[in-house]
Amino acid sequence: MSTIVQQEILKLQAKGIRITPQRQAILQFLIENHRHPTADEIYQALAENFSNMSVATVYNNLRLLKKLNVVKELTYGDHASRFDYVTSDHYHAICKNCGLMVDFYYPGLEDVQQAAASLTGFAIDEHRLEVYGLCPDCQKKMATEK
């Protein structure tokens, strides 16, 4: 188990959250496979180790972790929600062909919140940004298919 996982578990325990083996596995999966899985993908990955785990268990745990601000739920239209372990603010590049979602960091966009607040009078507390295109693998595939 990585130190980040251990630290996160200690933080949750300090808040009085019970860490069941399933809850720990879900948290560990989210932290160590930073690929923005859906609840279903988490279930698929962990089901063989936990015969009594259901998709509902995964959802309940994700809901709790979301409430505790440990994970973010990313919703994209009609597609299944993806879950992201909350690190620092980051943005997503999404492949229009295979759905791969990659994090990137770009400082300075906090200014947009300030600008938006003064332009609209809103009290802004978050923002998100996605850019869309083709990932390197899909670009290569497209190139060889020609």
Ligand SMILES: [Zn+2]
């Ligand atoms: Zn792709």
Ligand SMILES: [Zn+2]
């Ligand atoms: Zn992310």
